[in-house]
Amino acid sequence: MGPLIGSPLVRLLLARVGQGVLVALMVGLLTFILVRALPGDMAYRIAAGRYGFDWVSTTAADAVRHDLGLDQPAPLALLAWIWDLLRFDLGQSLVTGRTVAEELSHQFGQSVLLAAWAAGLSLLIGPPLGVLAGLRPGRLVDRGLLLVAVLMRSVPPFAIGAVLILVLAVQARLLPAAGYGTPAHAVLPALTLALCLAAVSARVSRDAVMTVSGSAYYGFGRTKGLGGSLLFWRHGLRNAAVPVLTYFGVQFVALVEGMVVIETLFAWPGIGHALVHAIVARDVPMIQGAALTMGLFVVAMNTVIDVVCHLLDPRGEPS
Amino acid sequence: MTLQRWVGVFLLFSLLAFSWGVPLIWPLDPARQDLMVLLTPPDFDWSVGVTALGTDHLGRSLLARLAAAVRLSLGLALIGVVTAAVPGVVLGVLAGWCGGWIDRGLSLLADAVFALPGLLLVLLVLAIAPGSFIALYVGIALLLWLEFFRVVRAQTRRLRQAPAVQASRLLGFGPVLLFRRHLWPELAPVVLTLAAFGAAATVMATAALGFVSVGLRPPVAELGLMMTELLPYYDEAPWALLQPVAVMALLGLSLTLLAGKDPR
Numbered sequence: 166m167g168p169l170i171g172s173p174l175v176r177l178l179l180a181r182v183g184q185g186v187l188v189a190l191m192v193g194l195l196t197f198i199l200v201r202a203l204p205g206d207m208a209y210r211i212a213a214g215r216y217g218f219d220w221v222s223t224t225a226a227d228a229v230r231h232d233l234g235l236d237q238p239a240p241l242a243l244l245a246w247i248w249d250l251l252r253f254d255l256g257q258s259l260v261t262g263r264t265v266a267e268e269l270s271h272q273f274g275q276s277v278l279l280a281a282w283a284a285g286l287s288l289l290i291g292p293p294l295g296v297l298a299g300l301r302p303g304r305l306v307d308r309g310l311l312l313v314a315v316l317m318r319s320v321p322p323f324a325i326g327a328v329l330i331l332v333l334a335v336q337a338r339l340l341p342a343a344g345y346g347t348p349a350h351a352v353l354p355a356l357t358l359a360l361c362l363a364a365v366s367a368r369v370s371r372d373a374v375m376t377v378s379g380s381a382y383y384g385f386g387r388t389k390g391l392g393g394s395l396l397f398w399r400h401g402l403r404n405a406a407v408p409v410l411t412y413f414g415v416q417f418v419a420l421v422e423g424m425v426v427i428e429t430l431f432a433w434p435g436i437g438h439a440l441v442h443a444i445v446a447r448d449v450p451m452i453q454g455a456a457l458t459m460g461l462f463v464v465a466m467n468t469v470i471d472v473v474c475h476l477l478d479p480r481g482e483p484s
Numbered sequence: 485m486t487l488q489r490w491v492g493v494f495l496l497f498s499l500l501a502f503s504w505g506v507p508l509i510w511p512l513d514p515a516r517q518d519l520m521v522l523l524t525p526p527d528f529d530w531s532v533g534v535t536a537l538g539t540d541h542l543g544r545s546l547l548a549r550l551a552a553a554v555r556l557s558l559g560l561a562l563i564g565v566v567t568a569a570v571p572g573v574v575l576g577v578l579a580g581w582c583g584g585w586i587d588r589g590l591s592l593l594a595d596a597v598f599a600l601p602g603l604l605l606v607l608l609v610l611a612i613a614p615g616s617f618i619a620l621y622v623g624i625a626l627l628l629w630l631e632f633f634r635v636v637r638a639q640t641r642r643l644r645q646a647p648a649v650q651a652s653r654l655l656g657f658g659p660v661l662l663f664r665r666h667l668w669p670e671l672a673p674v675v676l677t678l679a680a681f682g683a684a685a686t687v688m689a690t691a692a693l694g695f696v697s698v699g700l701r702p703p704v705a706e707l708g709l710m711m712t713e714l715l716p717y718y719d720e721a722p723w724a725l726l727q728p729v730a731v732m733a734l735l736g737l738s739l740t741l742l743a744g745k746d747p748r
Binding site: 184185187188190191192195196198199202315316319320321322323324327328331335418421422425426429430440441444445447452456460463464 | 726
């Protein structure tokens with residue numbers, strides 16, 4: 166165990182676990198404030214959600230009040246609230262009455278599907294273009310890419326989505342504008358998210374390739390007579406992949422943020438859509454569950470990327 | 485100043501001139517409806533100005549609404565960035581310079597806030613008081629100070645070891661002089677770049693939240709809100725929807741160019 170604890174991978178994983186706990190604490194704290202700040206008596210609202218509006222009585226409300234610790238002073242109630250959260254006891258939706266876990270499991274699946282499509286598409290678009298630009302810096306591909314990347318970065322994802330709807334769904338009538346059901350419905354939301362991600366990952370790949378192709382070992386490979394493509398596949402790709410992948414982890418934050426807006430724009434029944442609906446309906450357990458799931462999703466994906474980076478470059482702390 | 489930054493400055497000043505100039509030249513009310521002229525296309529009739537850029541689905545002048553929306557976005561960006569930069573820089577210098585438990589405490593706080601994706605944080609703060617300008621502002625400031633804090637802290641830690649700073653300390657100069665002479669000149673360009681990025685982030689977050697109808701509420705003229713309102717009319721009036729999109733793009737572009745770094 167001794168050497169294992171000091172190894173960089175274990176340190177990284179421990180840091181990620183700590184980050185996950187911090188996510189839960191932040192979400193718990195903010196939703197706790199949200200409950201306390203709601204107008205009216207929370208116990209009556211929850212009792213109405215649980216037993217139906219006709220069955221709300223003072224005794225039912227008192228039972229709920231006692232159950233949820235709403236009668237306790239704030240610091241104690243906060244501790245109980247966080248404890249429930251850490252046991253993944255998310256409670257029931259105030260709107261539908263079903264448990265939050267049940268509601269979220271379906272929506273989360275849809276979101277992961279969309280995220281996987283978007284991430285996959287962005288990897289097909291971004292890094293190859295970045296490599297092309299990085300191998301010939303200052304040429305047409307490189308300059309064009311910089312222009313497109315700056316433009317894409319200046320516009321929020323939903324505006325790009327709106328333009329895609331106008332062009333591909335309304336003018337060309339190629340794809341459905343919004344909704345869900347057939348694979349065709351996934352194309353526009355996935356493409357919108359992918360384009361936003363690819364604009365950045367292309368630039369990162371371009372810089373990574375330029376760094377690698379300027380390095381001494383790359384020059385030595387050329388000196389010993391390796392041809393352009395062989396040199397790149399043997400010495401370039403793996404070294405350039407580490408920063409690109411590391412940055413891909415940072416981009417998951419952008420992906421999750423984009424999901425909130427893009428799912429709402431395209432009426433995709435995912436977790437971001439659920440979060441927005443829950444906020445509009447002031448459904449606190451659903452807000453908490455959705456925010457927690459999305460936060461932990463980012464942490465989990467970053468952990469995966471940490472491990473992959475470690476496998477690609479096992480020398481120590483990934484850059 | 486690079487050419488890129490000059491273009492950014494030029495764009496930003498054009499937008500400022502547009503947003504504050506329009507109400508001076510055409511005293512139009514951005515909330516005034518006229519149900520006789522719904523979704524009129526732009527006629528570029530600048531003498532009255534009401535229909536110069538067309539009207540929306542309630543017959544409100546798009547010219548007046550766009551100007552009001554840009555004023556709102558840039559105003560919020562300005563106060564958000566200023567209120568985030570001041571504590572961010574002060575705490576960052578404090579944490580980087582003092583080290584010890586001050587550093588550890590502040591860094592833990594920053595890590596806790598940073599653990600959540602930024603837009604989620606703003607969403608959760610906004611959920612406490614939906615549609616309120618104050619909640620939106622607090623959420624955005626809470627998000628923005630982090631970036632200032634992290635970067636300034638790292639820079640200060642590095643500068644603290646610099647020979648010039650060490651020499652100044654040995655000569656017995658006070659903290660105010662050290663900050664003015666040695667820290668601020670190095671920090672200022674970074675802080676300005678962060679401020680431009682922060683302003684861009686504020687503009688985009690405000691629009692994104694307005695767009696999913698958890699941000700500011702109608703009838704406020706706000707770019708994201710205008711896009712949501714005009715989206716159902718994409719078939720009849722694509723030019724109406726494209727206007728807030730184009731203004732949003734110009735706003736984001738000007739701030740990104742002003743920041744003067746590669747877009748990341």
